[in-house]
Amino acid sequence: MLVNFDSLTETARVWIYQANRSFSEEELVEISTALDRFVSEWTAHGSDLKAGYEIKYKRFIVIALDQDYASASGCSIDASVHFIQQLEKEYNVDLLDKMNVSYKQGTYIAYKTLQDFKKMAKDKAISKNTIVFNNLVTNKYEYVNHWEVPASESWHSRFM
DSSP: OOOOGGGGGGEEEEEEEEEOOOOHHHHHHHHHHHHHHHHHHOTTEEEEOOEEEEEETTTEEEEEETTTTOOHHHHHHHHHHHHHHHHHHHOOOSOOOTTTEEEEEEEEEEEEHHHHHHHHHHHTTSSSSEEEEEETTOOOOHHHHHHHEEGGGGGGGGOO
C-alpha cells in the first residue's frame, strides 16, 4: 500500500539507494511511476506493506516501510532489491554499490569511490565539516535527522 512518505512514522524502516549520477527529469518521472507501481503492490507473505518513497537530489531513492503495520519478510526485501536491480539495468546506473560515498560540494552532489574519498580526506580536499550522506541510517527519524550531516558526525569521520 503506497502512502505519502511524510505520513510514515519516525520508526519506519528506510533503505537508501544512491545513484552514481543524477537522474534526468524524464528518468525521474519514469522511476517515480515504477516506484508507485512497485510500492503499491509490495507485499510480505500476501499482506500489504504500508510504504512510501522519495527521491532526493535527483540521485537518492529512499524507500520507507511502516513496520508497525506489517514487517518486511526476507522475500519482500528480496523483491525490493530485485526491483532496484531492474532500475540499475534499465537506466545504466549503480544503486547498490555501498563502497561509494556521496557528499556536498556547494549545491553539487559529488560521488566518489571510498578509496578516492579517503585520499581526498588525507589530502585535506574535504574536511570534517564536509556534508556527507550517511546511507547507513535505518529508520525515518535517523534519515531526517542524521542522513545529511558533517563528516565529523558520521562514520565518515574515521577518514578525517
